[in-house]
Amino acid sequence: MVFDKRGIMTRKGRADRRLDLIAAAHRAIIRYGTEGVHLNHVAEEAGLTSGAVLYHYPRLGELLVDAHHAGMERFYEQRLKRINGMRDPAEKLVVTIRSGLPHGPDDPDVRLLNELGGAAARNRMYALLLTTLYDRQVSLYQSILDTGAALGTFTLTGDALVIARNLVALEDAYGYRITARHPVIGPEEAVELILAYARIATGNPLKANNPLKTSH
């Protein structure tokens, strides 16, 4: 951020302001839905007037697409970062599963992704974004599975591609359940459910060691 001598945030450069707007759009989308956001919502989130938003993004639609795109990119990059440097495929797999689920019902990144489920059926751009993300996640899982199989850590029950697709599908679905506040299925429970599949699919007793907190 840019501050003046008094420590007050001042005007921003073109690129900075665009990033601000993307972040503001992210929040506005979560609050009002991809198809319910209005220009004023975004402007308010950004602490600007609608005119200023229009100055940088003449068309609201483009800003929304950028926001979704950026959110997905960040989501995926964060997942990669978490397993960065890990050796053990089993550990990698467990961490990847965990990182694909929302931290809680209000997780902003997953909330953003979930917004697109309905819109993708109507909007080619959103469909492409979602489909691409899905396929990239499948590839990620597939490479972990293949590596584990090559090292003898996993004994796959079937095609790695099939298992990978199912793992991503499970993540997606439990993400929806969690953000919809299912009374029983929270992040920990979802991890266990997905691991139940991952264990029989890999033949590995995958320990769900939560690095952050003990399971409820």
Added chain:
Amino acid sequence: MVFDKRGIMTRKGRADRRLDLIAAAHRAIIRYGTEGVHLNHVAEEAGLTSGAVLYHYPRLGELLVDAHHAGMERFYEQRLKRINGMRDPAEKLVVTIRSGLPHGPDDPDVRLLNELGGAAARNRMYALLLTTLYDRQVSLYQSILDTGAALGTFTLTGDALVIARNLVALEDAYGYRITARHPVIGPEEAVELILAYARIATGNPLKANNPLKTSH
């Protein structure tokens, strides 16, 4: 429907018109999204003016909830009907899996369900509807699995509840992929993916005999 002597549709009774409006709302929601539908969209779908819609449903929100509720109910009832009378748990399982997936990208029933994914995080009513549907579907699968296990048709790899939850989750997720027009994953492919899990979970070689048409 009600017709006059000339065979032209005439005014309808209270109940009939409400059902019409629910059907119209269903179409409008699919076209514009749960949070993008406007009163005029529904009115146009119903072939009426906005005033007439308001006469029956003073608040659009209630009509939309009713439409989602009715759509879910129908979706679930249809699934029950398909396996009605079947004896073999294996056949029942396969048919149930198939009936949980959209027939294609434009399947209206699944499109309607998918609309709620994002809205449920923001709207308690929608969250409750979705969660309830999920739980009912889980119960359906669970009873099939339990019956199969009792008869010796299935040899379950783990808790029936866990398997049931995962099967419904997979259906949900592939429903989204299909309605988003994934270039590779269509209804047939999704059935095979879910069956891959169902087979190792039940120890039964579940044949995917498509009763309607040959696989693509």
Added chain:
DNA sequence: TAGACAATTGAATCGCTCTTCAAAAAGCCA
């Protein structure tokens, strides 16, 4: 068939959103 009731229309109103744009404010640089 007259009268009562139910359903629907269409116009009027209100408020909100998008869009444009001139003016103002803030930063930059010589």
Added chain:
DNA sequence: TGGCTTTTTGAAGAGCGATTCAATTGTCTA
């Protein structure tokens, strides 16, 4: 500091959507 550019504001106008309601039309019944 003074002038130039970039960014932001705020106001004005056009248009749309929700809402209300009087008038109209169709249906039913006695």
